[in-house]
Amino acid sequence: RRRAVGRAFPLAPAIALLAVFLLGPVIWSVYGSLTSAALTGPGAANPEFIGFENYTTLLTDPDFPNALLLTVIFLLASAVIGQNLLGLALAILMAQAPKVVRSFVGTTVVSAWVLPEIVAAFACYAFFSQDGTLNAVLGITGVEGPNWLFAYPMFAIILANIWRGTAFSMMIYEAALNDVAPEITEAAVIDGAGGWKRLLFVTLPVIRNSISTNLMLITLQTLSVFTLIFVMTSGGPNQKSTTLPLFAYFEAFGLGKVGYGTAIATVMLLIGAVFSLIYIRVLKPGKD
Template sequence: MRAVNASKKGILAEEAKKSVLLIPAVIMLAVFFVLPILLTVYYSFTNLALTGENAKTLDFIGLENYGKLFKDPSVQISILNTLIFLIGSLIGQQVLGFTLAILMKNKNKIFRSFAGPCILAGWVMPEIVVALCCSTFFMDSGTLNAILQSIHLKPVEWLYKFPMLTIVLSNIWHGTAFSMMNFQSALDGVPSDIEDAAKVDGTGRFQKLICIILPNIKNTIATNTMLNTLSTLGVFGLIYTMTGGGPGTKTLTLPIFMYKQAFVSYQLGYGTAISMILLVIGIIFSVAYTRLTKE
């Protein structure tokens, strides 16, 4: 019994030492992650402002900002635009990323070493650089219209007539490489003996995709979708640089609307209340994806 108790005490002492080593990480997490979230929640219930009478004193105003949100038609427009941008980007990044991963599967190293960096170039670029490149591509005298004119088609004012389409396509181009890398890793982990057995049984490519490949990488699909959702919800620089939320309110997403209210109209309290909508949307999608991969 004494030996058992001694061993238990030794184990507890080791666990205590490990816990002590985690204290700096916990402190940094609390200071740079938990505290900003708590302050954001608090400020959303205040009249915090940068100019005017409200800038002199910080008052707790309860649900006033949230009541204003439900009455503001721009909030409804920005939520709808955010969801359109999110769904379009997710579908494009997932489908295109998976297609590229399938096409590069089992290819020789020379081809993969050449194609991989070309695709990754768009992902490693800063968001502002991607926005400038895509603006140049879609502008009236840009590359896309030059291609259309070369085949005797009329140029199109893409950024004015199809602004949502342009920012969705730009975000797809920017984020597809991340999905491709995740799917490549997952596809490499699919047991080759199962695929060989399916090939011997005469299984077609479509059947193999539906019955073998997708079930084996479903967790990767869910995880990749969740990560892309959270990153897409926070896209700001790309949209602000390309369209500024316009023309009108056609590309007014929640991050753009939040920025305009907080730093253009100087209503920081109202801006943080808008940011809480983004937080709630992110939580809803995260919980949904987590439940999909519960097993």
């Protein structure tokens, strides 16, 4: 026990910082969701403890199921499928590509990730708007493109988020693939395993810890995406792209119901926890 305490002692400052700046705000947020806090009126001066009233109201809110469904669609399509699979594919291809190609592709992909979010959001808005770059390119081929932000808002923001965040997954998987022992791959080749079999039965099992970590990180990042959607569509048209972050913002700061908006944010926290537990459960290391 003394040795365990001695090894843990250097971590005490980090644990204290996490408790103050991470756990503390979470606890305060959960408490705020149980109050009648507001921007104006009695709830602004003296918020009262109302228990789970905000959550019961949320469950009967007709706009909540739509925001929840759009959030899950946005999360699965742009992060779990889009960023994750595209990042893995780019990492595998770049591992076998010439140095010039790796440098060009790496710089191109990472440039979208290092841009400030507001700059990336306006760039995507300019790309998908009625008179934007995408329709200009389609016009060269004689195809008249629609107003993507109005006709297909979710499609536009999903593609924008994939473009914005794929570089993170690519770098995670590049580092993971570099740690795969060449002896394992060479043994699989000798046993007659083709490219797809090596990927499915050798490479992916070896890097599954990295897959789990990447999925958790991009899930949490995507759950908190606000600026990209707000700039491109503002949740419209007719709430067709209103995810939970925008729903919480409109309720808390648009209508002044801070406690209610905080309850929505707490639901987002629970969604992130559920996805994290699923990743840990499905991708946990096996006995082999």
